[in-house]
Amino acid sequence: MTEASSSAMQHNDNDGESNPYPAHWGPTAWALLADLRQRCPLVQCLTNFVSMDMAANTLIAAGASPAMIHSLGEIPDFTPQTHALCVNVGTLSPSWVPAMKAAAELMIKLGKPWVLDPVSAGASGFRLNTCLALVGLKPTVIRGNGSEIIALSKASLGASKGVESAHGSSMDALEAAKSLAKSSGSVVAVSGAVDIVTDGNRVVGVHNGVPMMQKIAATGCAVTAFIAAFVALDPSHPLEATASALSVFGIAGELGMVLAKGPASLRVHLIDSLTALDEAALLSRVRITDM
Numbered sequence: 001m002t003e004a005s006s007s008a009m010q011h012n013d014n015d016g017e018s019n020p021y022p023a024h025w026g027p028t029a030w031a032l033l034a035d036l037r038q039r040c041p042l043v044q045c046l047t048n049f050v051s052m053d054m055a056a057n058t059l060i061a062a063g064a065s066p067a068m069i070h071s072l073g074e075i076p077d078f079t080p081q082t083h084a085l086c087v088n089v090g091t092l093s094p095s096w097v098p099a100m101k102a103a104a105e106l107m108i109k110l111g112k113p114w115v116l117d118p119v120s121a122g123a124s125g126f127r128l129n130t131c132l133a134l135v136g137l138k139p140t141v142i143r144g145n146g147s148e149i150i151a152l153s154k155a156s157l158g159a160s161k162g163v164e165s166a167h168g169s170s171m172d173a174l175e176a177a178k179s180l181a182k183s184s185g186s187v188v189a190v191s192g193a194v195d196i197v198t199d200g201n202r203v204v205g206v207h208n209g210v211p212m213m214q215k216i217a218a219t220g221c222a223v224t225a226f227i228a229a230f231v232a233l234d235p236s237h238p239l240e241a242t243a244s245a246l247s248v249f250g251i252a253g254e255l256g257m258v259l260a261k262g263p264a265s266l267r268v269h270l271i272d273s274l275t276a277l278d279e280a281a282l283l284s285r286v287r288i289t290d291m
């Protein structure tokens with residue numbers, strides 16, 4: 001048993017006062033995953049080239065339907081058919097920006113949720129300005145790593161290791177996340193060892209996952225697409241949907257780690273675990289706290 005899964009067993013055994021994880025989160029996350037498997041939401045992803053495979057396979061394995069359709073000319077016909085949109089600026093080039101904006105604007109007009117992944121938002125002026133313009137189009141959820149959320153919150157270029165965070169802990173971005181959530185009206189999620197999710201007032205921490213998930217390209221992008229699928233199911237409760245998606249994805253990582261020999265096999269076993277995950281395993285492993 002891995003350290004993470006052993007810890008999950010110890011801490012989430014419904015033993016009353018000693019259990020730091022409120023009991024309602026397990027049933028909430030399970031209800032959403034069961035609903036996803038039944039309703040199979042269609043998620044349009046305008047996402048980077050690195051992540052297309054991982055994000056699509058994450059969505060399919062969980063029970064959703066991905067569509068990596070990104071050309072501007074297709075948006076008026078296709079986007080209205082979707083249940084959620086994921087916009088990810090990872091391999092941004094100027095020709096993609098009008099389609100990203102048009103798809104986001106259409107989702108807002110249709111009253112449907114959309115989610116932004118501001119990959120490396122602080123790395124260049126072009127990237128930062130594009131992300132700030134997208135934030136102005138009212139994403140339902142913004143999910144990034146610590147450096148990305150700090151750059152967006154301050155609206156300034158800032159330290160990152162390319163697409164990775166230069167900040168050691170997601171907690172370094174807690175105040176930035178709350179401030180961004182308040183100014184944008186979006187739910188903001190900062191991923192890391194503990195994923196933070198906030199609407200500007202309420203803050204929850206998701207304690208699932210394993211460190212090796214950072215060693216797989218596009219796990220962050222994949223979990224953002226996964227959040228979009230969860231938010232499609234319950235757009236009026238985006239904080240609950242986002243925390244649940246992060247927890248379920250982290251649990252798939254924990255279960256995958258039991259069989260994995262390294263990042264490449266973890267990727268395979270994480271995806272397999274999303275399909276295999278059942279109610280009992282999920283309920284025993286969800287670790288979400290109010291902060």
Ligand SMILES: Nc1ncnc2c1ncn2[C@@H]1O[C@H](COP(=O)(O)OP(=O)(O)O)[C@@H](O)[C@H]1O
Binds near residue numbers: 193210214218
């Ligand atoms: N140290 C860690 N322990 C457990 N899970 C982690 C850790 N670091 C990242 N994760 C998980 O890996 C996924 C990607 O997060 P992260 O690496 O922060 O995103 P990004 O790839 O966008 O920088 C998330 O689901 C997150 O919860």
Ligand SMILES: Cc1ncsc1CCOP(=O)(O)O
Binds near residue numbers: 221
């Ligand atoms: C390596 C890379 N370069 C541009 S986008 C991308 C993928 C980033 O994926 P993630 O943010 O999930 O680590």
Ligand SMILES: [Mg+2]
Binds near residue numbers: 145220221
């Ligand atoms: Mg990322």
